[in-house]
Amino acid sequence: MTSFDSFAMVDWSGGNDTGPRPRKDAIWACVVRKGRAEEPIYLRNRKIAEQWLHNLIADEIASGRRLFLGFDFPFGYPKGFAHALTGSDDPLRLWEWFEERIEDTPKANNRFDLAGEINRRFSCRGPFWFNGLQRDIDGLPKNKSDYHNPFPDRRSVELNPEAKGSFTCWQMGGTGAVGGQIMTGLPVLARLRRVFAGKVSVWPFEALDTPVAFVEIWPSLTLGAGPEGRIKDAWQVEQVAMSLAGMPPEELAGHLNVTAAEEGWILGVSQHKPDIAPPPLRNDCFALPAGVNWTPVDDALALLRQRLTVVTATEMVALPKATGRILAEDIIAKRSNPPQPNTAVDGYGFAGAAPEGPQVMPLHPGRAAAGIPFDGLVPEGHALRVLTGAALPAGVDTVILEEDVTVQDNHIAFHGPLKQGANTRRAGEDVTEGDLVLPAGRRLTPADLALLSATGIAKVLVRKTLRVAVLSTGDELVEPGKSAGPGQIFDANRPMLLSLIDRLGFQPVDMGRVSDDREDLRARLNSAAKQADVILTSGGASAGDEDHVSALLREAGAMQEWRIALKPGRPLALGLWDGTPVFGLPGNPVAAMVCTLIFARPALGLMAGEGWQDPQGFDLPAAFEKRKKPGRREYLRARVRDGRAEVFASEGSGRISGLSWAEGLVEIEDGARHIKPGDMVRFIPYGSFGL
Structure with a gap:
């Protein structure tokens, strides 16, 4: 059973109580229920964390929801260690062995002393090393001088190239050490297994046929530092939980299909399938199925919808400042409207x-x-x-x-x-206390604020505004108002896209324009990835000598060129730059705008937390005649006059004036069509995209 309703990720710590103020190198957790992420939770010590985990598991079981619960420390040790201590190869017996011996309070624990005791059983020279205390501990060296390990230094999974950067479980302290996390974490998991006996399964040691699954996940293997102003651990647990929640069940089943009876495994590190990569976004997340060349518009949209996830964090804001923000959770009425007859x-x-x-x-x-x-x-x-x-x-x-x-x-x-x-x-004839007022994912309107106020809501949990970087590329571009030389043109795309992003309710990040210099472009992309959640580039996204956007994305191992059966438009470049999704738009302004509206707009909405938004179209009689060949979907610049859809006189994609003339697009389906005046066509007004 690999279908879950709730996903949670916990970043553990073997250190002492870190105080009431949220800080790094502490215990952090994030929960996503049915695709909706809660604010990351700061758990200042292991006692508080264990109680929080107990309550989470109890609540999910009571609510009938299956819970996927990830932890960022090893569930097992290298081969032979469990048997040496417990007489059994069963790693879960080792969990119980540690639970019986670890003494843990918010301010101190005996993990270093226990490591020394274990070392004395073998030769006093290993397997554990690093004494993090001021006093000497018999059998536990301060460092690896005169060190001897009677067991393998690493588990099999940690020898996998995909686990590069993982730390050995024998290191008890110091930067990145997981030894202390294991000794303090396994006793907590052992107690939770006992309290919820028969309700918890541990991957990969047991079949996941219970309401709760414990799974080992290491966010640090695939995620770097968080966005500016965010605590790395808090951001990482949020990203992993959201990625898991957005993963199709069959894909999650592929990640879970590993065999590791004694040592355990890290979710996302491939075992038999080298094409499996860890969450949240894979380098091949935009890859088309084998053998696919030309991609119909509907298939391209379905792939984007399937493979992208929410990337924005959450924050609580006062109601007067919430207009245009996206709800991160369902809103329940605190008071009936009217409150009395x-x-x-x-x-x-x-x-x-x-x-x-x-x-x-x-x-x-x-x-x-x-x-x-x-x-x-x-x-x-x-x-x-x-x-x-x-x-x-x-x-x-x-x-x-x-x-x-x-x-x-x-x-x-x-x-x-x-x-x-x-x-x-009547009292409550509009809304009754306890009713669902507005669902998560809704972009709040002024009318919504009236409704929320009337039902007693003063603050709402919303998504932080999606940051969209816009970058123009090309030696031929000149800033409007500057002197344009022979062969140069004014940059029309960037003003258009920045304004469009703002009108759609996202935060535009102007990255300027960059010449056809690969190193300059690399530096600008690096800067954009640090400042934004998504990058839109225009120009340089095809396969020519000066198409540096696609060349750099290929160099990074994260570029796909979708040859979409679309007019106007050239291949749409999609990829990841330092983990940030990149949409490489055509340089032609008409094609750039059409591709943004048709492909980027719903994708941005999904990543922003408002879900996938299909534009509303209307069937109207045509005021034009057109013959269309089969094979590509076409979008004509159009407007409505006297109840009929008119189209711009020229279909030339270089005619920017047609974008300004138009009030929307006429969509003509993929097959052949001979449209005559009076025939019904689908008109999509710009307003349906949010403009």
Whole structure:
């Protein structure tokens, strides 16, 4: 069973309590439930972390959700060690052995002493090394001088080239050491297995047929430092959890299909399948299936939707600052709207229906107004003055409009009939406390803020705004306003794309323009990867001598050129630069804009956390005639006049004026078509893309 509902990643630490302020080199965790990531959690010591893990597992089991729980330390030791200590090759027996012997408090633990005790069983010269305390420990050397290890120095998985950078489990302290993490982490996992007996399986030692799976994952093998201003460990657990949550079950099953009976394995490091790479984004994440050359538009869109995941972190913001932000979690109403029954009009309230014919009622003293409720009970058969929005007083459930009433001598008179409940609003008739108000992934509008305010919401958890770097390439480009020499043109793409990114609700990052110099381009891409979540380049994305974008992406081992069956447009270059997705757009402004709207727009939305957004199109009669050959999907610059779709006079992709003239695109399907005036065509307004 490799289908899970929830994914969590934990970055462990063998150190002491790090205090209340979140910091690096501590315990961090992140949970993703049904594709929705929570804010990374800082766990200041192992006692707190164990309780948090206990509560997480209990909650997921109680809710009927299968939980995939990753930890960043080895689950086993090199071959022979478990048997030497426990008399059994079973690594889970070794977990219990450590649990019986490790003494751990928030401020201290005995891991170094236990390492020395184990060493004394063998020769006092190994297998463990590095004493991190000020006092000497018999059997545990400060360093590897005179060191002798009776067991292999590394597990089989750590000898794999894909695990380059992993640390040996025998090193008890120092930079990157996992020895202390294992000794303090395995006892916690052993206790959780015992508390939730029969509910937890440990990969790869047991079949994953229980509600909870413990899995060994090392984020540091595939992820570098986090974005500026973020703690690396917090960012890494978030990225891994989101990547796992976005992975198709069959792909996750491929990662889990390994055999490692005693030593354990690191998820994502290939064993029998050299094309398997670790999360979050693979170098081949844009690779097309074998044998595919020309890619239909729908297939290209499906591949992007399948292979990209959310890359943005979350933050809590006050409601007035939340317009345009993307919700990171479902919002549940804290209060009903209306919170209590109230009157919908100015008039007079009483109890029950009024029969047909003239009605006369005595007027009870007082009144009810919005925010000033009537304190008391309206007697049966009496009426009370009520104003719009006032909470219905006790003894009132029906209201007659004041325009239909005569008032005289402390009585009211009106003509029936009037239904019971007329001109009133029921409590919660709009939204009831506990209802889902807005779902995760929604981009908040001003109307949404009104709804959230009315239901008692003051702050919301939202996605940080996706940062999109825009870079123009080419010796021929000149900044608008500068002097253009022979063969030079003004850079039209960058202003267009930066404005487009801003209008779509993302954060544009202007990386300027770079000449056809490969080293300059390399430096600019490096800078863009540090400043943004996604990079859009225009020009240099084909296969010519001066197409340096595609050349550098190929050099990095992370470039695919999709020959999409599309007009206008050339091959779309897709790749990764230092882990950052790159969309290499055509240099032609018309093709660049069309490719951005059709391909980059939904992909950016997915990575930003709002999900995949298909543009809304409308079937309208054509005001033009066109013959189209089969094989490619075409997008014509178009607008609507008198209910009919007009297209720009020229289909030439160099005619930038057509983009300005147009109000949207006419999409013509892949097959052959002869469109005559009056035939129905699909028009997609720019507004459907969010412009």
